[in-house]
Amino acid sequence: MERPDDRRASVLRFATELVAWIATPWALASYSWLLAVGSLVVLIGLPTVFSTPGDKANVIVPVPGAVTILLVLLQLASAVVSAWWIWPVWAAVLVSLLAAATLITERPRWRWLLASG
Incomplete structure (x- = not known):
């Protein structure tokens, strides 16, 4: 399976x-x-050290795609929970929308990560 183009997803x-x-x-x-x-x-x-081969140019410690997905989910959860904890509601709502958009755009990459190991 070929790695999907995730340039837009990577920005989010x-x-x-x-x-x-x-x-x-x-x-x-x-x-x-x-x-x-x-x-x-x-x-x-953690995401710097542990990555899935083919997902990054420089892999220090190779891990299965599921680990990379879990690391992304950790980032998303940290962003949302922390934003609701310390920032005004309007900012937390924006962060939540950003995280939701990221979840949607990450789907092709995650399918590839799960299929690649």
Whole structure:
């Protein structure tokens, strides 16, 4: 199965990841700076180290497609939960819509990831 063109999906995915990288440590910082830093290690570090061959140019530790999907879902959930936790309702609604759009546009890539291993 050929990898689908996910240029449009990758823009939405990256935007949602960026929200998660900002909002999650922000939300956790009031409890512990260690939790805030730890969230960045998890949200940025895990997807950098673990990836599915063929999905990224540089694979450090190869994992099945289901793991890559779970890492994306972690980013989406972190973005949405953190936005509702710390930001005004209008911003949380926008983040939720962004995450929903990301879920929809990711479907072809996820089918490919599941079929590729």
